[in-house]
């Protein structure tokens with residue numbers, strides 16, 4: 001959720017949109033999933049709760065429209081809708097790709113994410129078509145989109161638990177060496 005929020009915030013900045021609003025959409029889009037893991041309860045039950053709480057229409061609509069084409073009458077229309085769809089599965093896939101590297105997100109390139117997308121067994125639960133179609137519908141180049149989301153996630157790598165293990169060791173090493181009176 002935090003990864004999708006970071007990606008949504010970054011795209012809001014890029015597009016000159018309301019960063020907090022876009023961030024909320026990323027943060028909340030799957031909040032009802034644990035309680036209602038099947039479509040159409042997810043995301044419609046969650047959408048109903050958000051409506052009761054007075055969330056803006058466009059936030060609720062974007063969340064409803066992210067569930068693929070399985071919710072009738074909820075096509076992705078606005079850039080907000082399309083950005084959520086484009087970032088959702090991709091953020092999960094990038095997380096999986098980062099987890100198998102000691103450097104995690106650091107230095108991760110779109111090209112190696114593309115390579116992993118071709119390996120059917122890798123993160124098999126992530127639908128590749130959602131990723132490619134998401135970029136297409138948003139009208140962005142897939143490689144640029146992947147790199148953009150990697151960069152957005154890198155900004156909160158510590159919160160995502162995706163800080164390079166190597167970096168942690170390096171700074172721990174420096175910490176010891178830099179202790180005053182340690183000469």
Ligand SMILES: [Fe+2]
Nearest residue numbers: 029030066067
């Ligand atoms: Fe979802």
